[in-house]
Amino acid sequence: MTYLAIDSLQVSVDSFQLRNFSLVANKGEYTIILGPTGAGKTILLETIAGLHAVRSGRIVLENEEITHLAPERRRIGFVYQDYMLFPHLSVAKNIGFGLRMRGDDRNVVTEKTVGIATMLGIEHILSRMPTGLSGGEKQRVALARALVIEPRLLLLDEPLSALDPELRESLQAEISQVHDRLSTTTLHVTHDFEEAISLGDRIAVINEGGIEQVGTVDDVFRHPSSEFVARFVGARNxxxxxxxxxxxxxxxxxxxxxxxxxxxxxxxxxxxxxxxxxxxxxxxxxxxxxxxxxxxxxxxxxxxxxxxxxxxxxxxxxxxxxxxxxxxxxxxxxxxxxxxxxxxxxxxx
Amino acid sequence: MRTLSVHTLSVQWMRVSFFILGGMLILFIVWPLMQTVLSSNPQILWETLLDREVLSSIALTFYSSLIATGIAFLTGVPLAYLLARSTFPGKRLIEGIIDLPIVVPHSAVGIALLMLFGRQGVLGRAFAPLGIKFVSAVPGIVIAMLFVSMTFLVNAARDGFASVDPRLEKVARTLGASQWKALWRVSFPLAWRSIFSGMILMWARGLSEFGAVIILSYHPTVAPVLLYTRFTSYGLDYARPLATILIVSCLVVFVGLRMVAGRHR
Missing domain, CATH: 2.40.50.100 (RNA polymerase II/Efflux pump adaptor protein, barrel-sandwich hybrid domain)
Structure with missing residues (x-):
């Protein structure tokens, strides 16, 4: 059954436009949104999170229309490419931020923070400030902060592209494991093919604010539906x-x-x-x-x-x-x- | 090798000459202040300090400027946030207006305020039933200080907010924070250092104000006005100890606050 349905979404932010954007995802699915830089991927994710006003169209999540719902009431986790950790808060406070916002008891906050940190292997840095962390650590903290609120949907905006290649591979594997374990329905935006192929159940290729093609990895790479997709995925064996x-x-x-x-x-x-x-x-x-x-x-x-x-x-x-x-x-x-x-x-x- | 050493030599030359030129300017600031402080007689200084008129004028000055800073904090910080975060028609104009008090002669500011807040002025009459009068009264001192010094706070706060990535607030929103909470828990603490140093600057600028204040309120008398009166009626020898006290007390508070602000992070 359809879990997330985005239906002919129209959004314009500054000079950028999302035109007639539609996408569906099933519960637990990992969807890669693949597109060139400047295709509006970040704005798309921010719109789903509720951070931009929608001109027309609908977003339905778990049978609830959330098109005009305030972002703080959507329970959608968001991870930016450059992490956006709160620099004035410790790692533990960063992770616990969402729990405190919804008014969880202090013991519950601590317990859940330690739990997710252990799962991501960052429990030893809980008392540190974000400034001194490595890229991989920051990424894990950002992921933990988004996951700890048990989001209904997880949005990842190029989560690996700021990391060096070796680290990228290990984090990619880790994201994959976390997804296997929590089955959080995920939209992951990237311009990187390997990321797309390694992680995605499905790939949606977007360009200039619209969907070009949605399908399995094989569909998209073997049977590109348009000139753009063919060019973008390239002639590769x-x-x-x-x-x-x-x-x-x-x-x-x-x-x-x-x-x-x-x-x-x-x-x-x-x-x-x-x-x-x-x-x-x-x-x-x-x-x-x-x-x-x-x-x-x-x-x-x-x-x-x-x-x-x-x-x-x-x-x-x-x-x-x-x-x-x-x-x-x-x-x-x-x-x-x-x-x-x-x-x-x-x-x- | 030779060209390199010639090159470094000329760089050295430039630095040395710039140091000399800049040093003259710094000396120009420090020398008169030091001279005034160091040449004063401790005995007379002590007597001046016990002078009730002096003490109450200093207290009045500090306290009026603090109120002005408080008013600017309540109204100017939200404005600074708007200026840092949104675009709206007339934004440039507002930014220009904020810088205006630096450009306008302060005695002219005093006249302008008197027109509006004087006994016959629109706002003067409006506030009169509330028992608030501005001429020869503390509120007059406060609005004069507010006018001439708010630029410092608004600009510092705007720069502070502008340096906070708006996406930090966006992340906070996705984590369940309302717009107010995202501001209060994320942007405000991160901009606080700038805001606080803007408040110090504004407060310091307010308490040194003379031109606008003297036109609205000769009595009660703020410290810079008292200093001027003593100088014109009794001469340099009477004015000097008060000048020393003002310089030292402002320096102590200013340096102290700057240290607190610096330690904040």
């Missing part, structure tokens, strides 16, 4: 599968096609191969590259100096070649060709 370690090294299997990868991880994962890292040839190629396939050309797209060739092995791989190579090899749709790429060119996440 993206596959999900299961990693296994064998004698010849690690392999990811997807629909019977095996792709050699370099990793010590196991289990479900995604891989992407940049189209320019794949070599194409009419004859068999003998090289040290571990991934070699024979397939058929199904599509050739001419984009000026570069040509995008799709080869089905039967998994569709997109390969970029120069116009000169195209002419030299005289490639045509339907032709049998070979493609190779190195295991090290496979990006796993």
């Amino acid at each position: 993206l596959f999900g599968g299961v990693v296994e370690h064998g004698e010849g090294g690690s392999v990811l299997s997807h629909d019977g096609v095996k792709i050699a990868v370099v990793t010590d991880r196991g289990g479900p994962a995604h891989v992407s191969i940049r189209p320019e890292d794949i070599l194409i040839s009419r004859g068999e190629i003998h090289s040290s590259a571990r991934n070699s396939y024979r397939g058929k050309i199904t599509k050739i797209v001419d984009r000026g100096p570069l040509i995008y060739v799709t080869v089905c092995v039967p998994l569709p791989f997109v390969v970029i070649i120069t116009r000169r190579s195209l002419v030299e090899m005289a490639l045509e749709v339907g032709m049998e060709v070979y493609i190779v790429f190195k295991a090290s060119a496979v990006h796993l996440f």
